[in-house]
Amino acid sequence: MLPSALEKAVYGVYATTAIHLADKHGVFGFLVDQAAPTAEIADKLGLDGETLDRLLVLLDSFGVIDRNEDGAYLVTPEMAPYLDPRSPRSVGGFLSHVMGSTIGRLPHLDGYLTDGKSAVDAALPAPFEVMYKTPKLTEEFLAAMWELTYDVSRELVPMAGLDQVGHLVDVGGASGPFCVAALEATPGLRATVYELPEVEPYVADTVEKFGLQGRLDFAAGDFHRDEFPATDCVAFGYILSGWTDETGLELLQKAYRACSDGGRVLIMDRLFDDDRRGPLPTAVMNLSMHVEAKGRHRTSAEFIGLLEAAGFVDCEVHRSTQDKQLVIGHKR
Ligand SMILES: C[S@@+](CC[C@H](N)C(=O)[O-])C[C@H]1O[C@@H](n2cnc3c(N)ncnc32)[C@H](O)[C@@H]1O
Incomplete structure (x- = not known):
């Protein structure tokens, strides 16, 4: 045995x-x-x-x-x-994504070990070309993101200091789970989902479903190429873990330029324990990030290092009871 x-x-x-x-x-x-x-x-x-x-x-x-x-x-x-598919914490959407998409990429790890990731990835389409290839895959991915994000966002929003913010830009905000949680809890706040153009109809559905006309809008953009809209607060939910330190720093520098003085950036992501021995879901998703994107998971100290390199100060770490945590950086 x-x-x-x-x-x-x-x-x-x-x-x-x-x-x-x-x-x-x-x-x-x-x-x-x-x-x-x-x-x-x-x-x-x-x-x-x-x-x-x-x-x-x-x-x-x-x-x-x-x-x-x-x-x-x-x-x-x-x-x-x-397990209840009607529950906001259901694992169903996440598992559909794992079984429908991630599992097909795991065999690449073998080639990564022998030939290196960049050599293997050079022959593969970019991750979001695959994830948004058909309406069914797009819907499944965005449903998985909603499940991963909406419920925990209701815990993170009260820690994010959004009562001091007039406008929020959620970079790569998917169909709007964080924005909706933020708008529901913060009267007077307006929010923009900044996303790839393919996602626009799904944000429009969210606006309709939650009656957020005039408070939630959409800005199409490619965060590798374009600047972010000017705002008081830039949010990155499960974005920086998809990219290298170099790209992460570029994104945080764009956030710094977009932020008003006194504004803030919110990094919402999994955190490794300081010794990187867990938690287990972070260790699992750290491997997943390797095959699904170009990133890795980080400790809070690593995120703070990137924030400070981009110019943010007075960084704070806040923890939810779930897998997604919050690191805040302030612009003077
Ligand atoms: C892992 S999901 C995170 C979704 C959401 N922020 C959350 O916390 O659930 C990454 C998101 O980034 C978006 N994205 C990927 N590449 C992008 C790019 N180049 N420009 C803008 N958005 C992008 C994807 O469409 C996707 O919704």
Whole structure:
């Protein structure tokens, strides 16, 4: 028998697949509402009973779902916020992205080890050319970003000092999860999502859905080429972790130029512990950034070093209860 940590790591690929499929076919949504045996779930959801049974046995063994003494499977209240597709903390969108996109890029690591990342990437399309290749992929990616960002943003917004800000530019703000959380909590604030042109219709949908006409708008731009709109506050959510220190510094210097005096920059990202031995999701996504982008995850001290190099002062670190943390830099 393998030691427990190794066992979970080795067999994790099967659990990831099973969680993704159970989410995709509505199994978790069904089990959040009632406990049921395999045959009933298969019947109600129109799924093959034999395959479903093997997936459920595996998910029970991993402790993802539970089974009662009558042999009915259930989602415990502890797991429901993460498995219920209606919950803002559901892992479903993230896993769709992992299984639909990231998994196809992981085999590149082999070539990275032997030939180096730049040699392998030279023959590949740029990451966002792939992610925005079809409307389905675009929608899946933006849904995953919404899930990763909206809920935690409601924790980060009160720490960001937005009551001192009139206008916010969210660079690479996706379909607007951070902006919406900021606008909901801060009367009088206006926000702009600065994004690739492909994202504009999704921001328009967000404006419509949340009734944010006149408060949330869109600015098309390429952050590698263009300057940012003038503002009091520039936000980067899961952006700097996609890029090298050199590009990160260029982006922060653009933010400095865009910011009014007394303005601020918000870096919202995963943080490595100071010794870079965890947390585990940061270590995992640090590898993911290597195949999906050109970046890496950083410690708070590394972010502060970049902020200070760009001219920001009085940097602050604020932590949420989730994976995304906040580092603020101020412009004098
Ligand atoms: C990892 S997502 C982060 C989304 C969002 N900020 C969040 O925290 O959930 C990176 C975003 O950057 C945008 N992006 C990528 N390259 C860009 C570029 N060159 N110019 C502007 N936006 C870009 C993508 O469209 C995507 O929405």
